[in-house]
Amino acid sequence: MTKKQLIQLFEDRKVRTVWDDELQKWFFSIVDVCHVLTDSKDYQTARKYWNKLKQRLKDEGNETVTNCHQLKMKAEDGKMRLTDVADFEQLFRLIQSIPSPKAEPFKQWMAGVASKRVEQMQDPELNFEQAYEDYRRLGYSDRWINQRLKSIEVRKELTDEWDRAGVKEGQQYGSLTDIITKGWSGKTTKQYKQFKGLKKESLRDNMNRSFCGLE
Numbered sequence: 167m168t169k170k171q172l173i174q175l176f177e178d179r180k181v182r183t184v185w186d187d188e189l190q191k192w193f194f195s196i197v198d199v200c201h202v203l204t205d206s207k208d209y210q211t212a213r214k215y216w217n218k219l220k221q222r223l224k225d226e227g228n229e230t231v232t233n234c235h236q237l238k239m240k241a242e243d244g245k246m247r248l249t250d251v252a253d254f255e256q257l258f259r260l261i262q263s264i265p266s267p268k269a270e271p272f273k274q275w276m277a278g279v280a281s282k283r284v285e286q287m288q289d290p291e292l293n294f295e296q297a298y299e300d301y302r303r304l305g306y307s308d309r310w311i312n313q314r315l316k317s318i319e320v321r322k323e324l325t326d327e328w329d330r331a332g333v334k335e336g337q338q339y340g341s342l343t344d345i346i347t348k349g350w351s352g353k354t355t356k357q358y359k360q361f362k363g364l365k366k367e368s369l370r371d372n373m374n375r376s377f378c379g380l381e
Contacts, residue, residue, distance in 0.1 A: 171239060175300055176202055176275050177268075182239045183279070184251065192279060193251040195239055196260065203266040209242060216250070219263060230259045 170185045179202050182195040200219070201212035223231040234256060236248040252260055254276060261269050297318070301311045343355055353361060 174279055175303060176272060178303060182249070184237055184239070189253075191253050193237060193253055194257050194276075196234070196250045196252050196257070199252075199257060199261070199272070200264065203261065203264045203268050203272060205266075205268075220250070223260075223263060228263075230256050 172183050174181045174183050181198040184193045197209060197213050197216050200216045201209055204212060204215055206212040220231055234250055234252050237251045238246040239249045241247040297315060298311055
């Protein structure tokens with residue numbers, strides 16, 4: 167079973183998602199969806215909202231909540247933590263319980279996410295086009311984005327080789343990445359993130375122009 171994590175953007179707000187190859191479906195972080203629909207100021211507020219809503223729906227005997235399960239997703243502190251998730255149909259029903267002017271636009275966005283995945287499976291090049299659009303919305307320059315997408319392609323080729331060599335994703339990937347990072351920076355990945363003052367942000371998304379070969 168292969169699960170691919172991806173951060174999707176709805177009106178510049180992040181929604182953590184996981185694509186399950188075996189089940190052929192998306193799973194969405196429910197807290198992130200609550201964060202969007204309730205326009206919460208932070209994730210803690212959104213989490214409290216979901217906890218209260220979940221308890222109310224359980225008391226009402228709502229089967230959607232009963233059938234929801236958890237997956238590990240990267241949290242705000244950068245660690246992988248279990249979080250409540252829902253597939254497309256479950257989330258569609260849960261949204262009915264959240265009064266929000268963004269409910270209908272969000273449903274349309276969800277449908278777009280699903281249809282794009284089908285298109286991307288038929289044409290992998292669309293993955294890069296989507297990434298390009300997302301980085302543009304986040305304010306990155308065209309030159310930076312082009313270099314970043316090249317680095318993603320190189321990273322994919324590298325991890326494919328690791329897979330063929332029997333390297334297990336997770337701790338072993340992290341160890342090899344640390345070796346590479348220490349080779350050019352003298353620091354492990356964690357140490358380099360601390361050096362740059364990063365917490366939950368991606369290190370590769372915060373490299374300067376010199377590193378990217380633009381200067």
